[in-house]
Amino acid sequence: MEKRVRVRFAPSPTGGLHMGGVRTALFNYLFAKRHNGDFILRIEDTDQTRFVEGAEEYIVNALKWCGIEPNEGVGFGDGEHKPYRQSERKTSGVYKKYADKLIDSGHAYYAFDTSEELDEMRKRLEAAKVVAPQYNAVTRQNMRNSLTLPEDEVTQLLDSGKPYVVRLKVPRNEEIRFQDIIRGWVVVNSSQVDDKVLLKSDGMPTYHLAHIVDDIEMKISHAVRGEEWLPSAPAHILIYRYLGLENEMPKLAHLPLILNPDGNGKISKRESRFPVFPLSWKDPRENAPFIGYREAGYYPEAFVNVLALLGWNPGNNEEVFSIEDLSKLFDFERVNKSGAKFDPEKAKWFNQQYLRKKTDKELAIAFNPFLIEKGIQVSPSFLEEYCRLVKEKAQFVHEFWQYGSFIFEEPTAYDDKVIQKKWNPDVKQLFIKLKNKLEILENWTSHELHELFASAQNELGKLDMQLLRVLITGVAGGPQLFDVMALLGKEKTIKRLNTAFDKL
């Protein structure tokens, strides 16, 4: 029988969760949903020196905003495998228990080397032209550990409370092969793997030990993580093997990385042209906060949609998917192997797709705060109509202002190009006559305005619509002109025309 699907997203609270992490969470979530499994949020806070205030809360809030909700874990309700914070799990002694097990079976050992001694070792090896200095089957023979020291000295060292670490005893030359769901067989020789620290001198496990222990204890079925973990996967295989659990271990899936759009490398928060965090993130160690997608005006649906298509595709030409759609379609078989450069332009386009799905009322509610900030107050129906007119070109709600501000503010200048080209005293007389007709129009609607304009032309001759637009709004572009005039109202429209006639 197939194991129940149980996956986890296991970030460390060392900073804001960026979009790469969100995508890893997303793929885990989608996979769990697809298979009616569990999605767990586990906090990997084994490095006390890197703990950042507020990071954990940020992770929880970011996942909530995205709609990527774990059904178990920190911030989302404890399940039977609590606690979900490794620092809390440590108190039960599980990690030590597993480490002892490895020591007892001869697959791990105590090491007493100080960091100075480790530095020395590396320098020595570099001087000897060793390209990749590491603590391994060869070099450990010259170090101070329970493999080289006499037994009584080891016991004495341990008893005296001297700091020590527990290291994995990696064999000197052994082929380690494992199957990755996304990449297929991966083969590495153990000579490339160092004797990883399992238990640190402060008693905390390292990631390598902790995540394995927790995955075992939490009955995780699939370990889905970024490609940056691929090089250490062989060490993890060894740990499972030495624990006698290689056959039951979670299946591995290493996701391709999200890369910077220009230049190269993993996406990083230093890239300033676009947000990398879902929500604004204020790092206590930094002065300026990093803006988030939410604050930049993105819808979570759009953000999630963009992320889903970075490394995964449905196999057809469809691109716009809700998270519900995705959770019915997602499959690791359609996840790419190669890294994907993030395209900020396409992200905007996705946002536009979702913006267009909103009703005018929803848009009005979203845009209202921008007006209030400018001290502008209008009726709900006016605002709704405004949004209807202005939304066509917009990719973000905050752009609604720039596409129609002339409705709220009288023009102070008139588009130079249009005036230069089309404006002259004769034309002015024609437009004055048009204005006179407008003044007596009773039913001031877009439709009536259109009719009046047409009949006026029959009588007066050709009237340039763009010119009329410029007289009223000052600018050469914008929403449907008769709609704009209707929204503006008779009084303001006439007034603006008079002002234009005065100035031009």
Added chain:
RNA sequence: GGCCCGUUCGUCUAGGGGUUAGGACGCGUCCCUUUCACGGACGAAACACGGGUUCGAUUCCCGUACGGGCUACCA
């Protein structure tokens, strides 16, 4: 440097031994439009290179180049 992973338009990608190599973003042209926009049509644009295997390779294999990741008592 070493090890690992990868490589189809600028970007995200589909495809896969014989295709006019498909779509999307972006870009350009045109149409619609008495304004504006949406929309529509069209276009430019890719199989990194070299060897094999094969009747045939963009597709399979091997190299090379390039890119990325890792190389901590960090995750």
